[in-house]
Amino acid sequence: MLHLDFNKKLPKEFYLRYTSDVAGDLLGKYFVRRIGKNFLAGKIVEVEAYDGSFDEAAHTFIGKTKRNEVMFNDGGILYVYFTYGMHFCCNVVTGKKDEGQAVLIRAVEPILGVEIMAKHRFGKSNLTQNEFRNLTNGPGKICQALRIRRKENGTDLTGDEIFLVDNNKIHSKKIITTTRIGIKKSVDLPWRFYIKDNLFVSQK
DNA sequence: TACTAGATCGGCT
DNA sequence: GCCGATCTAGTAG
Numbered sequence: 001m002l003h004l005d006f007n008k009k010l011p012k013e014f015y016l017r018y019t020s021d022v023a024g025d026l027l028g029k030y031f032v033r034r035i036g037k038n039f040l041a042g043k044i045v046e047v048e049a050y051d052g053s054f055d056e057a058a059h060t061f062i063g064k065t066k067r068n069e070v071m072f073n074d075g076g077i078l079y080v081y082f083t084y085g086m087h088f089c090c091n092v093v094t095g096k097k098d099e100g101q102a103v104l105i106r107a108v109e110p111i112l113g114v115e116i117m118a119k120h121r122f123g124k125s126n127l128t129q130n131e132f133r134n135l136t137n138g139p140g141k142i143c144q145a146l147r148i149r150r151k152e153n154g155t156d157l158t159g160d161e162i163f164l165v166d167n168n169k170i171h172s173k174k175i176i177t178t179t180r181i182g183i184k185k186s187v188d189l190p191w192r193f194y195i196k197d198n199l200f201v202s203q204k
Numbered sequence: 205t206a207c208t209a210g211a212t213c214g215g216c217t
Numbered sequence: 218g219c220c221g222a223t224c225t226a227g228t229a230g
Contacts, residue, residue: 048222057222067215085212087223104222140223182222 004030004041004111008166012158015075015094019101022075022094023049024193027175030165031108033146040117040146042108042136043167046194046201048180050091052100056185060100070154071102078162080143080153087140090148092157092164106181106192108136109200110145117145137200170195 010029015022026044033040052060052071059068059081071079071093079091079102091102110117114135115125121144122131136142143149148162155162173196180192181203194201 050222059222062216065215081222082214083221084223085214085221089222091222106222134224138223144224180222184221 002111003167004032004165006032006165009158010164010166012074012076014164015092015157016096017075017094019051019094019103020049020191022092023047023103023191024175025169026092026103026105026164027193027195028167028170030111030167031105031142031146031162032112032165033148033162034160035116035147038113038116040113041111041165042142042146043111044105044107044164045109045198046105046107046192048104048106048193049094049189049191050102050104051095055189057180057183057187057189058100058102060102064100068100072098072100073154075101076157078148078152078155078157080148080150082150083140088143088149089139090143090152104139105142106139107194107198107200107202108142109198110135120147121145133199135200138202 029044030041050058052058060071074097075094077093091104093102095101118125118127136145177190178192
């Protein structure tokens with residue numbers, strides 16, 4: 001039974017809290033992307049928190065620059081960055097203005113518009129089992145599947161282009177907490193959260 | 205299944 | 218110049 005109800009969009013206040021608190025609460029929520037008349041959606045299954053006030057792995061740790069300025073706004077907007085010369089990653093900005101916090105969306109479970117996501121990722125709509133598992137199980141893959149790029153940086157998440165929809169809370173026993181992946185600084189912070197046994201989590 | 209290298213480029217030193 | 222909040226294809230076991 002699918003609970004995706006566009007009337008249950010997460011309000012601005014949801015995002016104005018501390019990054020690691022928002023991160024845990026984001027698990028299970030629906031991430032919705034509208035492209036024209038088509039809606040694409042995935043259930044969030046893996047996230048990481050970042051806080052530039054002391055966290056050296058956060059882009060905002062070095063202070064405000066052209067690249068990271070979006071992340072210094074009040075929570076409730078999207079921070080999209082380009083990395084490794086070819087990938088985009090998307091984050092939900094959290095906390096208050098000038099705090100420099102965000103939650104990286106690392107993996108989602110495809111829910112709606114799967115064929116369109118498949119075309120964005122693999123140029124075809126019929127996928128093998130392996131391709132399906134690789135549709136949105138990583139931050140760069142999500143942005144490719146949902147066609148999120150530079151232009152989407154700063155998008156207001158209370159608008160109707162990209163937004164998050166509430167869903168039943170994930171039971172705490174189903175939430176696994178670990179250190180973050182793919183970084184070299186502040187590696188000991190326990191700020192990665194994912195849903196236990198979900199097929200689309202990027203790494204066990 | 206596990207590890208490694210290559211792709212590719214914007215941001216910052 | 219160096220390196221990154223990554224992904225993929227390749228090789229070896």
